[in-house]
Amino acid sequence: MEFVVQPGGVVKGTVRVPGDKSISHRAIMLGAIAEGVTDISGFLEGEDALSTLQAFRAMGVDIEGPSEGRVRVHGVGLHGLKAPAAALDMGNSGTSMRLLAGLLAGQPFRTTLIGDASLTKRPMERVARPLRLMGAEVETTQPGGTPPMTVGGSRLKGIHYELPMASAQVKSCVLLAGLYADGETSVTEPAPTRDHTERMLRGFGYAVEQRGPATVAVQGGGRLQGTRIEVPADISSATFFMIAAAIAPGSDLTLTHVGLNPTRIGVINILKLMGADLTLSDEREVGGEPVADIRVRYAPLHGIEIPLDQVPLAIDEFPALFIAAACADGTTVLRGAEELRVKESDRIQVMADGLQTLGIRAEPTPDGIVIEGGVLGGGAIESHHDHRIAMSFAIAGLRATAPITIHGCEVVATSFPNFTMLAAEAGLRLTVR
Ligand code: S3P
Secondary structure, rough: OOOEOOOOOOOOOEEOEEEOHHHHHHHHHHHHEEEEEEEEEEEOOOHHHHHHHHHHHHOOOEEEEEEEOOOEEEEEEEOOOOOOOOEOOOOHHHHHHHHHHHHOOOOEEEEEEEOOOOOHHOOOOHHHHHHHHOOOEEEOOOOOHHHHEEOOOOOOOOOOEOOOOOOOHHHHHHHHHOOOOOOOEEEEEOOOOHHHHHHHHHOOOOOOOEEOEEEEEEEEOOOOOOEEEEEEOOOHHHHHHHHHHHHOOOOOEEEEEEEEOOOHHHHHHHHHHHHHHHHEEEEEEEEEEEEEEEEEEOOOOOOOOHHHHHHHHHHHHHHHHHHHHHHHHHEEEEEEOOHHOOOOHHHHHHHHHHHHHHHOOOEEOOOEEEEEEEEEEEEEEOOOOOOOHHHHHHHHHHHHHOOEEOOOOHHHOOOOOOHHHHHHHHHEEEOOO
């Protein structure tokens, strides 16, 4: 599937993007191992979250839906999962694989987790290592420590783990394994990362102790009680529209019901530093997560040095932020973001290549990129099986001087199944072929 984006356009109106991916995954996982029924609304019906849903069906969990974002999970309790008949296919989804590795490490059966071409290249030793310290028997595929990976069949003991990188997936993997471990499991992170697992565990009535700013702890062997979860709109999906309005002269767009968890709002802070005109309204709390409407009106952007402390808080938003940087006056410098190299693609290299194709000076560095704002031309871009690369170059068309063709766009359905429809409604000149 290709996107063809004609140059120019203005974005206007009101958009509600689909449900948060991180929260949708966790709602299925925790609902499945809870006691009783969990009712989810606003669930993201994207391929990644559906991979998680299918995995739990394959382990004997009765799940109704999804239908218009509604899912009902009949929890089987902490010890009610059954061995799946075959390997569990996580598709493109690193979150599914890494969180499930933790949740399945302490099950009485062994499970093999597989994925698509992109996921099969991604590092899994970062979760295998702490799980082995807990006593788990974990196999990854050598020499790279990549999928397929096989876990389960071991008794786990609680550990204290110092995360070597700021990763919510690794933190969550260890905490989920901790539910099945003897005694206490605690994790210290080098910088704050998304805390949806901790918030949602508490929502299911499971105690999570916060010790100082950087450490969380759980005791093994508790119980989760089924609950109601309202999933807010995904700030990571909203980002494409925020940046579309921020770069296209004359734009005025409102995004509704966007999740504004403080561990996810780096994109808002960074855009404001670049001069974007962004206002929040109707700030409220929904099911333990802060939510608001975001209005973005076009204003000229300028290049900045991105503050290091914002990097983990905006980690999924950098491909789109690089488009903002390409449209800004002056130079934008990103450092401390080596994690971008191990996402669905190497997002530093792939974005630098794509921006250069469009005539922008973009210099990759080992842990970031230097981008000079300029005039975007047209050209052909490869998604490299990465949804966020495809959507980022789609919004670049708003400021391009010639058409942009993006190859490999079927992957957009992993996180944002109705992207093309919402984008066209808002004013992007995008066609699919
Ligand atoms: C996620 C954590 C982040 C993020 C990913 C979703 C999660 O990954 O990039 O899209 O739901 O926990 P890392 O843990 O690798 O930073």
